[in-house]
Amino acid sequence: MNLKEKNSETYSSAEIPSAWHNTLVQTGLKDILLKLHKFISGT
Incomplete structure (x- = not known):
């Protein structure tokens, strides 16, 4: 599985x-x- 492809999919679906x-x-x-x-x- 290509991590970059997975990330770009996630971002494109969450553009709004x-x-x-x-x-x-x-x-x-x-x-x-x-x-x-x-x-x-230490406060």
Whole structure:
């Protein structure tokens, strides 16, 4: 199975909510970084 082909299929079928998905990823990454920072700081 070609991973690139599988990924492009997934993305082409999810073109409409792509902006929403990008926002979700960005906020999710920020949330993870904040939690990581708090964990490292010990607060």
